[in-house]
C-alpha cells in the first residue's frame with residue numbers, strides 16, 4: 001500500500017530532480033544550504049551540499065553552512081515552487097535567511113521539461129466547428145455495443161438510422177459483443193514499455209477493432225444505458241484505447257489532454273443510446289462522459305441521439321403512432337448526419353419526443369415483469 005511521503009523524502013526527491021539539471025548548470029559552486037523547517041510541530045533539519053560535480057541531500061545540521069533557511073515546510077515548498085516571492089516571504093516573516101542568499105543560484109531554475117520533444121497536436125478547425133468544415137464521410141463505422149447484439153432494442157432503433165446514412169455513405173455495422181476485449185489492468189506498459197502496444201494486443205481482438213474505428217471518417221457509438229452508464233464491454237474498449245494516445249499532456253480546447261498517437265483529421269462521432277426509463281435525464285451521465293472523451297480523443301461529437309422508453313414503446317399499442325414517427329425520424333437523422341454533419345432541430349424533436357406516461361403505463365410494465373418471472377426469454 002502506498003503511504004504519504006514524509007517531508008524529508010520530499011526534500012530528497014527535490015534534490016534528486018535538481019541534480020538532473022545540475023551537470024549543465026552554469027552557476028555550480030561549493031557550499032551548503034541548511035534548512036530548519038517546521039512541520040506539524042516537528043523540526044526538520046537537513047541540508048544540500050554542493051560541489052562542482054553534484055548536489056547531495058543530507059539529513060541533520062551541517063558545520064559552517066553558506067546560507068540558512070528557517071520557515072515552515074509549506075512556506076519553503078511555496079518558495080521553491082515559485083508561489084512565494086522571497087522578498088515578500090521575508091517581509092511577511094514567512095521566511096528567514098542567514099548568510100549568503102545569492103548562494104541559492106547554485107540550484108538550477110531551468111524547467112526540466114523545456115528540452116522535451118512533446119508531439120504537438122493542436123485543435124483543428126474541423127474539431128472546433130465540424131458542421132462548417134463538413135465533408136461527406138466515405139466510411140462510417142457503427143459500433144453496436146449492446147451485450148445482446150442484434151437481438152436487442154439498440155439494433156432495432158439503430159437500423160433506421162443506418163438506413164438513412166446508407167443512402168449516401170458506406171456504412172459498416174460492427175457488433176462489439178463479437179470481439180474479445182480484455183479489461184485494462186492499468187499497468188501502463190502501453191506507455192512505458194511498448195509504446196502504443198497493450199500487453200493483450202496479441203491475445204485479444206482490440207487491435208482488429210481499433211483498426212476499423214480509428215480509420216473511419218464517422219463513428220457511431222450505439223449502446224443501451226446500463227446502470228446509468230454504458231455497458232462494461234464498451235467502457236473496456238475505451239479504456240484500452242488509451243494505448244493509442246501519448247502519455248504527454250498538452251493544453252486542449254477547454255482542458256488539458258493527451259496528444260494522439262494515431263491521427264485521423266476530420267473524424268467525428270455520433271452518440272446513439274437507448275434506455276428503459278422515461279426521462280431524458282437518464283442520459284446525462286453518458287452525455288458528460290462523451291463530452292470529456294471526445295475532447296480527449298480530439299474527435300467532435302456531431303450528434304447525440306437518445307431514446308427513452310425504448311423497451312416500453314415497442315409493441316405498446318398506445319405508443320405505436322409515436323414509435324412509427326420516431327423510426328421515420330431516425331432514418332431522416334441518418335440522412336442529415338452524413339450530408340450536413342448535424343441533425344436538424346425539427347428531426348431531433350421527432351426522435352426525442354416524450355412518451356407521456358400514465359399511471360397505467362407503470363402498472364403495465366410492472367405486470368410485464370411479474371409475468372416474466374421464471375422466464376428464460378433472453379430475447380424479450
Ligand SMILES: Cc1cc2nc3c(=O)[nH]c(=O)nc-3n(C[C@H](O)[C@H](O)[C@H](O)COP(=O)(O)O)c2cc1C
Pocket residue numbers: 146147148149151152153154155224225226227228229274275276277278282310311
Ligand atoms: C444490467 C442492466 C442495467 C440497466 N440499467 C438501466 C438504467 O440505469 N437506466 C435505464 O433507463 N435503463 C436501464 N436498463 C435498461 C436498458 O437500457 C434497456 O433494457 C435496453 O433496451 C437494453 O438494450 P438492448 O435491448 O439492446 O439489450 C438496464 C438494462 C440492463 C440489462
